[in-house]
Amino acid sequence: MSQLPPLSLYIHVPWCVRKCPYCDFNSHQADRFEEHGKLPEQAYLDQLIADLEVDLPFVAGRPIQTAFIGGGTPSLMSADFYYQLFERLRGKLNWVDHAEITMEANPGTFEQDKFAHFRQAGINRLSIGIQSFQPNLLKTLGRIHNRDEAIAAVDKSRLAGFDNINLDLMHGLPDQSVEMALDDLKLAIELNPEHLSWYQLTIEPNTEFYRRPPALPEDNTLWNIQDAGLELLEQHGYSQYEISANAKLGRQAQHNLNYWRFGDYLGIGAGAHGKITLKNGEIFRTRKTRHPNHYLNNLPEALSIKDAIAPEDLPLEFMMNRLRLFEDFALKDYETYAYRAVPKEIFDACEQAVQQQLLDPNAWQKGIISTTSKGKLFLNELLELFLDE
Template identity: 80%
Template sequence: MIDLTASLPPLSLYIHLPWCVKKCPYCDFNSHQADRFEKEGKLPEDAYLAQLLADLDADLAYVAGRPIQTAFIGGGTPSLMSEDFYYRLMDALRDKLTWVDNAEITMEANPGTFEQEKFRHFRQAGINRLSIGIQSFQPTLLTTLGRIHNREEAIHAVEKSRLAGFDNINIDLMHGLPEQSLDMALDDLALAIQLDPEHLSWYQLTIEPNTEFYRRPPALPEDNTLWGIQDAGQAQLEKHGYAQYEVSANAKQNRRAAHNLNYWRFGDYLGIGAGAHGKVTLPDGQIFRTRKTRHPNHYLNTLPEALVIKESIEQEDLPLEFMMNRLRLFETFDLQDYQRYTYQALPDALLKACNTAIKKGFLDAEQWSNGKVQTTEKGKLFLNELLELFLS
């Protein structure tokens, strides 16, 4: 058996906090209304922290000597938890794991839960990047989306985050919303740009199963409007220095989300918390995905060794798994990265699919001749059709 420890992919950490104030009708994430779990007005912070750390302990064997490159605290609404929770969590993570210098550590936050003093404590605990879920500044659309904040609170959340010490901020903004016009979408984007975040996640609403919108579909804009929003919006972002580097992500220079880059480059990540997913490579070259039990009560009352469900990624599925991630990024990458991250020789099926993609104009022929892969503008527009070429 070959020991691949020294060449294992970079490792990140995802931490899931499953509670939110209110479940939004478009949300398919593992989130649960907080007031149904509170006792005496408080969430079970102590119990959840203890289980998170036990969950991490059970996964430590997968670290294999690697430092943590990035961490992302998602939800739910992680900012519902107290500052004391995060001081204790971050102290424990520093004790249990080795970190690279200046590791990017992101927390998701919603404007309706933003308190400047509380967020100053989060920054002092070691969280150095905020992702603020604004989604829209339009009052009617915020109501439709079930958001608990208003336009002014969204603006103030960004301003207060600066005062709390954050110099790396992402704004989450959606487009293609129910009955949204081109002007409404561009007005939202213009205000987000005016707030001057380092990163903008600008993505189209999709109707997902197991959501209220799926059960009662709203009237969405027509395709021509959606195309117009996408084209005009990307031009606006580029004009103001937000380069698109991923399907739904734009960033200022040197401000791309390091955590997301590790996902899309097929890096490894531990996932702890209710419903958290992970992807791990073992020193023998085996690659598998993990997922933890979803419901908070089940998570809190399960022995750590029974939390995880492991699913191996079969060799024949690796081309699709790898390309589905890498082609979300619009950067050029070396074809040898496939071997580096999967420990498998380049399969004929992958090479054949790439050649077909070149003929269709989805991949750049000149880059391919140099052993590199680059999505063309046409490939970006027809990404789903491009990815279908890699189905085994």
């Protein structure tokens, strides 16, 4: 193999104003870490760069295609933090021209006032975590913004110069009807974002909702919400390209695409994960220590755990990612993204999937993997074919 997979960068900011009851991400309430009313921004910035320097030898000058700043709530940090961060990142990394750089942001007024500065720092895409526009559901979800602030956040992001915006919206919320879910979705569509992440609430371990489960809609209601919502999105030009993501034509999240296509990504920050391919064919995942204090108070080389992906596990790993995307792809993509020749096991599994009507036979004859409607509906059964091999 001569060409390594595309490379992205993930940056994790672990602090938020308040932990939401459904959230299982690595986030920590900010006021417990503040000194004199401020987060340890400079210390965290320095540690991010030191963290990056440990992983830099593995990527040997490869250009960064996309970057994503997640959390937590990254928009809690000051504009100066991001000016400094990207100035230092530009000195350490090669970047492609016009790289997509996304930041997750809360729609609260405090964060909105910084949008223009974030844009000037080099961030060119915002992902705004709205979740719902309805006061009762926002309260249930533990969100600290209201409907008007959510709408204003989109307006302010436009005024700040952002022409690439994602809105995060949830459905299947406690006691939510089909009409309530569609009302949320209709308002989000009216705000005219380029991208909509529309996904069902799931109850995850180690969350407040797991310890005290709320009353969720029945399965029939969930199915009707999903069916009607996807139809509404398609009617307004938001095509589903991934299980929980819809976008206008040509506005898919490039960072998401690289991730689900099994591309590489550096992960820095407390709790960040990464995936790196070496020229010798080794592929490994990295994960950084989760607690902010532990992250800040240890040498960078003590922060990272590296787990090699065994060659025999690659077919399943690759397909678990690629089949999340609703796009056809060439079987030869495996050679680029898994950085090795396509093994016979994948051919055999695809043949079985065609026989079971999970993959399109006409596309398969041309070396293209195209999931049928049945394959999308029974995705776990399709993936099991690669697990069995």
